[in-house]
Amino acid sequence: MSRRIVMVIGTASLGGAEGQMTRLAVELAQRGVDVRMAFLNRGGPLTAQLDAAGVWWRLMGTPWLPSSTLRRIVALVRLTFLLLRTRPDVVVAWLPGAIMPTLPLARVFAPRARRIAGLRGTIFDEEFRLTAPLLRSAMRRAHVVTVNSAALTELATRWGAVADRVRLLVNGVTPPVERAHPGTEPPTAVVVANYRWYKGHDTLLKALSTVRSPLQVRLCGDGDRSTVEREVAELGLGDRVHLVDTPADVARELAAAQLAIHPSNLEGMSNAILEQVATGLPIVATDVGATRLMVLDGVNGFVVAPGDPDAMSEAIDRLASDAALRTRMGAESIRVSEQYLWPACVTAYQDLFDEVTGGRR
Secondary structure, eight states: OOOEEEEEEEEOSSOHHHHHHHHHHHHHHHTTOEEEEEEEEEOOTTHHHHHHHTOEEEEOOOTTSSOHHHHHHHHHHHHHHHHHHHOOSEEEEESHHHHHHHHHHHHHHSTTSEEEEEEOSOOOGGGGTTTHHHHHHHHHHOSEEEESSTHHHHHHHHTTOOGGGEEEOOOOBOOOSSOOOTTOSSOEEEEEOOSOGGGOHHHHHHHHTTOOSOOEEEEEOOSOOHHHHHHHHHTTOTTTEEEOOSSOOHHHHHHHOSEEEEOOSSOSSOHHHHHHHHHTOOEEEESOTTHHHHOOBTTTEEEEOTTOHHHHHHHHHHHHTOHHHHHHHHHHHHHHHGGGBHHHHHHHHHHHHHHHHTTOO
8 A cells, every 4th residue: 555645735826845845746646655735724826736647635724714713723623634534654744834733733633644844944933923832842743854955954953853853855856848048148137036025135136236247137026026126216227127027937037048146045945046057047146045055156156145235246247248157057057956856856755754654655
């Protein structure tokens, strides 16, 4: 009998962690693993990928209910019945909002299941002021806590994880249908980052205001873009910076670009960078999270300190002004991406499931 895995996350929206977990479920199912996915709060476009692969999924939440408290209660009741009905061998919950309710419920209602918590980025203390004890308890009692960058190991232990239960499992990537042509002139840079305060758009725009080389920059992301629009106008960057309408066709934007910029102040293992590397783009990125695993400074791009617009401007200028350098670094990016292809990623998770279940199937 196939091992039974229940995977839980907040939403099926187009986020980095959500996309990774959905793809992991699909890849596991294609290897014959019995995978069930549960979305606690709301659905989204990623469910189409699960449907196409024949992966079972359910929305635990009821967005139409007027009370947020009632919505949470209904979601937890449905999740409880899912655990009782499926009797999983492994329960995997990603991100604090899913870890906190899911793993304690699994401990009670699926006691034979091994519990795995997944951290994919930083945890903002202010978001968990009232519920920090619950999150720490869930993390401490997890059989394994996975992180996708070494930088998150300390964060995991600070939030309760037992140090020798933390495992580093990197993200997976699929080679794109179309690669980029970094040597094309004049160059265009692409930035894939949602409009959130920690994504570093302010640093990026300050850097672009001093870039000397001819360069067009296209910003792709979701969220409130009013602050970015205002800063673009104030810095006189309207002729250089273009905010792509949502939802952006990111694969097409990457293939049409000649370099990528990732200005974030906080990160785990950025899926945006991973996709840019796989597309064959040279990258200017900030030294946060797992960036140095994907961007080798001076090899397939340049790594600069977060919040340093001068260093970022200099690195962007170097790539924008040198087509041969972009071509050489783009080829190196493809080589770097080969170690993150999905088959190896899925095998690593299957090995982890074997470890925690003692090979039980």
